[in-house]
Amino acid sequence: MKHRVKLLVVALGLVVLLLVPQSLLFAATTLKFFHTLWIPSMVELMDEAAARYEEENPGIKIEQTRVSWTDAPSQLMTSIMGGEPPDITMAGWSMVGQFRGMGAFADITDLIPEEMKKSFLPTAVEGVTYEEGRFDGVPQEGCIWAQFYRKDLFAEAGLDPSGAPDTWEELVEYGEALTKDTDGDGNIDQWAFGWPVQAENAGQFWLTFLHQAGSQVIVLEDGKWKSLLDQKEALEGTQFMVDLVQRYKVSPASIVDMNWEDVTNGFAAGKFAIMHNGAWVVGSVKQKAPDLEGKWSTDIIFGGPGGRVTQGGPNNFHVLRASKNIEQAWDFLEFLYEEGRTADLTYVEELANLVGSIQWNYDYMDFVRSTYEPLLQPFLEHKYAKLPPFTPHWQTFVSLFGDAAVQDMIMGKRTVKATLEDLHAKLNQLHSQ
Amino acid sequence: MKVTHRIKKLSIPYFFIAPCALLIGSILLYPLARGIVSSFYNVNLLIPVPPKFVGLENFIRLFRDSSFWTALTNSIIWTVVILIVQMAGGLGVALLLNQKIKGRRFFRSLILIPWVIPAAIGAITWRWIYAEQYGLLNFILYRLHIIDHYKAWLAEPSFVLPAVIVVAIWKGIPFVTIVLLAGLQSIPQTLYEAARIDGAGAFQMLLRITLPLVRNIALIVALLTSIWTFNHFETVQIMTRGGPGTATLLMPIYAYKLFLESFQISYASTLATAMLGLMMVLAYFYVRRLM
Numbered sequence: 001m002k003h004r005v006k007l008l009v010v011a012l013g014l015v016v017l018l019l020v021p022q023s024l025l026f027a028a029t030t031l032k033f034f035h036t037l038w039i040p041s042m043v044e045l046m047d048e049a050a051a052r053y054e055e056e057n058p059g060i061k062i063e064q065t066r067v068s069w070t071d072a073p074s075q076l077m078t079s080i081m082g083g084e085p086p087d088i089t090m091a092g093w094s095m096v097g098q099f100r101g102m103g104a105f106a107d108i109t110d111l112i113p114e115e116m117k118k119s120f121l122p123t124a125v126e127g128v129t130y131e132e133g134r135f136d137g138v139p140q141e142g143c144i145w146a147q148f149y150r151k152d153l154f155a156e157a158g159l160d161p162s163g164a165p166d167t168w169e170e171l172v173e174y175g176e177a178l179t180k181d182t183d184g185d186g187n188i189d190q191w192a193f194g195w196p197v198q199a200e201n202a203g204q205f206w207l208t209f210l211h212q213a214g215s216q217v218i219v220l221e222d223g224k225w226k227s228l229l230d231q232k233e234a235l236e237g238t239q240f241m242v243d244l245v246q247r248y249k250v251s252p253a254s255i256v257d258m259n260w261e262d263v264t265n266g267f268a269a270g271k272f273a274i275m276h277n278g279a280w281v282v283g284s285v286k287q288k289a290p291d292l293e294g295k296w297s298t299d300i301i302f303g304g305p306g307g308r309v310t311q312g313g314p315n316n317f318h319v320l321r322a323s324k325n326i327e328q329a330w331d332f333l334e335f336l337y338e339e340g341r342t343a344d345l346t347y348v349e350e351l352a353n354l355v356g357s358i359q360w361n362y363d364y365m366d367f368v369r370s371t372y373e374p375l376l377q378p379f380l381e382h383k384y385a386k387l388p389p390f391t392p393h394w395q396t397f398v399s400l401f402g403d404a405a406v407q408d409m410i411m412g413k414r415t416v417k418a419t420l421e422d423l424h425a426k427l428n429q430l431h432s433q
Numbered sequence: 434m435k436v437t438h439r440i441k442k443l444s445i446p447y448f449f450i451a452p453c454a455l456l457i458g459s460i461l462l463y464p465l466a467r468g469i470v471s472s473f474y475n476v477n478l479l480i481p482v483p484p485k486f487v488g489l490e491n492f493i494r495l496f497r498d499s500s501f502w503t504a505l506t507n508s509i510i511w512t513v514v515i516l517i518v519q520m521a522g523g524l525g526v527a528l529l530l531n532q533k534i535k536g537r538r539f540f541r542s543l544i545l546i547p548w549v550i551p552a553a554i555g556a557i558t559w560r561w562i563y564a565e566q567y568g569l570l571n572f573i574l575y576r577l578h579i580i581d582h583y584k585a586w587l588a589e590p591s592f593v594l595p596a597v598i599v600v601a602i603w604k605g606i607p608f609v610t611i612v613l614l615a616g617l618q619s620i621p622q623t624l625y626e627a628a629r630i631d632g633a634g635a636f637q638m639l640l641r642i643t644l645p646l647v648r649n650i651a652l653i654v655a656l657l658t659s660i661w662t663f664n665h666f667e668t669v670q671i672m673t674r675g676g677p678g679t680a681t682l683l684m685p686i687y688a689y690k691l692f693l694e695s696f697q698i699s700y701a702s703t704l705a706t707a708m709l710g711l712m713m714v715l716a717y718f719y720v721r722r723l724m
Binding site: 073074077081098101102103185186187189197198199202252253254255256257258262265266269271392393395396399400403404405407408411413433 | 477478479480481500564565566567581582585587588589590593673674675676677678679682690691693694695696697
């Protein structure tokens with residue numbers, strides 16, 4: 001009888017060990033990882049990396065939460081306010097300023113090895129430091145925007161098809177030759193230049209023109225954010241953007257309802273001879289218009305009085321200040337930055353490689369310059385890339401006021417000077433709260 | 434004993450409805466109350482300070498906010514136009530479907546299609562229909578020589594609001610039709626027979642019999658349609674996001690921007706409270722007419 005009881009206890013114990021999750025038995029640590037990866041190959045890679053880390057670190061479980069790009073800010077905010085913040089989050093540009101401003105990110109300066117800090121490109125360092133030398137994140141994949149142009153339409157217009165315009169003046173000059181009524185019905189159906197202005201694209205691309213004019217947009221002075229939208233550089237950049245539609249008429253007003261894909265469709269269909277878009281669009285054009293092979297190319301962005309500037313920069317990984325596992329969370333991130341499927345690329349570098357994007361460190365730049373196809377080379381010019389202002393209320397500003405104002409100016413409903421005065425006041429007012 | 438028994442008997446129904454009431458209370462009433470209370474504070478999730486009671490400051494700010502007035506104007510135009518067209522169109526279609534025609538059942542099923550298609554799918558589909566380069570609308574109108582070039586319907590300020598209103602009407606008209614049809618079918622046929630004997634024409638029967646007898650059900654449908662239309666979000670959010678500019682900025686879109694893009698919780702609650710107030714005033718007038 002006693003022997004049977006003993007056997008029963010042992011059997012029950014084995015069943016418990018086999019069926020009950022290890023985390024319950026061995027007090028495992030769960031790292032909640034919140035990200036916006038959606039491309040199947042990237043998702044697969046991250047799953048593989050997480051599984052390998054768990055295998056090498058028994059007792060650690062990586063719990064991934066995937067959300068859409070547009071929902072990420074509200075979902076992260078909900079998780080923080082609901083008392084269930086993730087340990088690690090991926091953050092796009094629109095999120096960094098907001099969440100940094102509310103103190104959501106942990107300072108991980110002392111956790112990041114010095115060598116790793118020195119490996120980050122300058123634009124990337126700008127994006128992950130909240131003050132000189134203090135890091136609250138690490139840069140990961142993010143692309144740069146550049147020009148796409150139709151060599152065939154250039155040749156038809158008598159323009160040199162070996163490159164796109166280099167300056168604002170050249171853009172207008174090319175524009176006049178490329179904008180035409182191709183079917184003789186009295187309506188323009190081929191426009192020189194297109195860029196997305198729908199919804200959040202309006203404010204995003206407006207920044208490019210501001211930076212090209214030499215505007216700094218907003219600066220931190222004596223601990224306060226101060227708008228520079230009342231300066232002449234801001235006026236010049238905004239006016240040029242509006243003039244492309246209203247004065248030079250090389251872009252249609254209908255871009256106010258175009259996102260990146262609409263502009264890409266227009267480029268493929270010959271509606272736009274030149275477009276301003278991101279690196280991922282290279283693959284999109286190839287897929288949408290395989291018959292255009294050899295008839296289009298890419299080039300670095302044109303420059304204005306303030307020089308050649310385009311939008312671009314990394315998305316980041318941040319450890320949340322509210323995490324109870326900050327060091328463990330960093331350990332997983334460090335794993336992603338130091339380990340990989342092969343000896344050539346780390347996991348984060350391979351994430352970028354899978355989509356033709358950039359992992360913002362010097363080693364990776366050396367790798368891509370020698371391996372990426374010619375069409376992607378203009379998207380590697382990180383020295384021209386500029387991030388948006390990471391102020392706590394920049395995103396509020398563009399969402400509530402900036403995007404609509406840019407669209408109204410492009411449609412000719414509002415004048416540039418009066419609108420900038422209004423926006424200048426609103427930007428200052430938001431940052432005085 | 435008798436009193437205790439009486440109390441027990443009276444209270445039993447309340448025990449039965451208690452679970453449902455608790456559920457509704459927790460899902461609807463509690464968040465509603467919290468939202469209204471929040472509108473008297475200064476909560477902005479991007480500014481992590483303890484909440485402070487600010488009284489009517491948010492409401493004063495709202496009344497001085499040009500975006501609020503733009504959104505309110507657009508919302509009123511949106512609601513009134515959709516209501517009128519849906520009620521008139523819905524009644525017309527209901528009258529047709531009430532006739533003894535061949536395939537009546539088939540047509541009654543067909544009319545429901547816009548209603549059953551998810552709003553998001555409908556909005557995406559209509560966005561394609563309105564697309565400048567490859568949209569079906571431009572294709573048809575151009576070939577019928579009604580337009581001389583392809584138009585960007587959702588990019589032109591004068592067209593965009595009517596364009597999304599058409600989508601909302603298309604989506605909502607089946608509900609109005611089906612409910613009014615039910616009302617029409619409840620009218621005794623003997624009334625029409627008697628009227629015909631007395632020499633009444635079709636129009637007179639419509640005015641003197643049909644409309645008065647569907648009045649109450651029409652008022653209920655109009656109330657529901659007004660509230661749903663005023664609070665409608667997904668069609669505009671998917672098609673235009675409130676743009677271009679502020680051409681299609683509606684109250685729910687503005688509330689979304691304040692809540693989930695700017696995290697101005699208290700100010701967004703103020704806007705939502707204002708919307709609630711407007712709807713309650715509207716509902717009051719409808720219900721008064723019903724009594």
